[in-house]
Amino acid sequence: MSKTTEQVRKSLAKRYRAERRFKAFGVGAIGFGLLALVLLFTDIIGKGHSAFFETYVKMEVTFDQDTLDISDVRDEEQLNFANYDGVIRNALREEFPSASGRQEKRELYSLISTGAGYELRDLLKDDPSLMGKSITLWLLADDDVDVYVKSAQDDRLESRLSDNQKSWIESLEAQDRVELQWNQSLFTHGDSREPELAGIWGAVTGSFFTMLVTLILSFPIGVAAAIYLEEFAPKNKFTDFIEVNINNLAAVPSIIFGLLGLAVIIGLFGLPRSVPVVGGIVLTLMTLPTIIISSRAAIKAVPPSIREAAMGLGASKMQVVLHHVLPLALPGMLTGAIIGMAQALGETAPLLMIGMVAFIVDVPGGPLDPSTVLPVQIYLWADSPEQSFVALTSAAIMVLLSFLIAMNTLAVFLRKRLERRW
Incomplete structure (x- = not known):
């Protein structure tokens, strides 16, 4: 009996050591990630803070x-x-x-x-x-x-x-x-070959128009597709094929969407290059899978009892979806849309393919004017030989990160504020 007890004690001690090692590895991984993040922000802020003054x-x-x-x-x-x-x-x-x-x-x-x-x-x-x-x-x-x-x-x-x-x-x-x-010109001017005159306002305006086109196209289409697939589509091989491809599209490299935009939107339909409309259409194709997947997850989270109660009171299928399911699933849909928009805001590769890498001095006045976007502006400045552009590049990265953090914070706030627990 004592021998068995000793073996159990040794086994428990070994298991506890393994658990402590696992926890140590987890804490070490988190610490390493936080350290890398601190070094990254320290480097960016250290190089970029001087660009806010001239x-x-x-x-x-x-x-x-x-x-x-x-x-x-x-x-x-x-x-x-x-x-x-x-x-x-x-x-x-x-x-x-x-x-x-x-x-x-x-x-x-x-x-x-x-x-x-x-x-x-x-x-x-x-x-x-x-x-x-x-x-x-x-x-x-x-x-x-x-x-x-x-x-x-x-x-x-x-x-x-x-x-x-x-x-x-x-x-x-x-x-x-x-x-x-x-440095007022940093927030009021467009790009310039002279670092002291260069600003990000043209890129910020271009990003705004591009994101506006993306939101107008991607959110209604993504929500409508999610509602159809989750509530109305019959379960057969065709819909299974569509669902598999939506999941696969979410993992496709973004540059592929840029090639698609170059070949179809510009090459076939003849739309001008380097305009926010084309950039918005390309980013819409890229963000649609994310919005559809998150919207379907939000619809699935609505309890079946809500649907059954509405139909028991005589509501049609469309009324159940529009009056009950959609309002309850909307917070999750908004969260997915904001995360998809934040992902689109930071994309560079697809926009390079459609010509938004052009040197644009004037601030765009609309979605049909030639423009660039913040990630592409960062790419252009990072490739410039002048030493002053190093600080401008880091400053533009700080501004872009501020927008991304704000959008992700908004998504978290909306999820906490509007979600319902069943």
């Missing part, structure tokens, strides 16, 4: 009429095509008169962004009385200057600026005429 230089600018080549300040065409760069160059030469020679002057002029002239144009349009006056302005600096100002003291040694440019910037810093200001 460098400005304080200069005294004179709106000289001869330099601007403007004879009538009320003529909008003259205001649009005036020589604002010449005004900025005059201000730089007055600030650093020691700059001589063609090369030094070129280095001096490159301290200020080419987009600073647009700021002067807007100021003169708003207040024509500025003509002939000298005012002090904060002018947007070039991206190389921006990187230099934001770098640590040791990293400044590897800057692309010349020695003359470094001395000029350090002179301005000593006079407190260089500062970081909120």
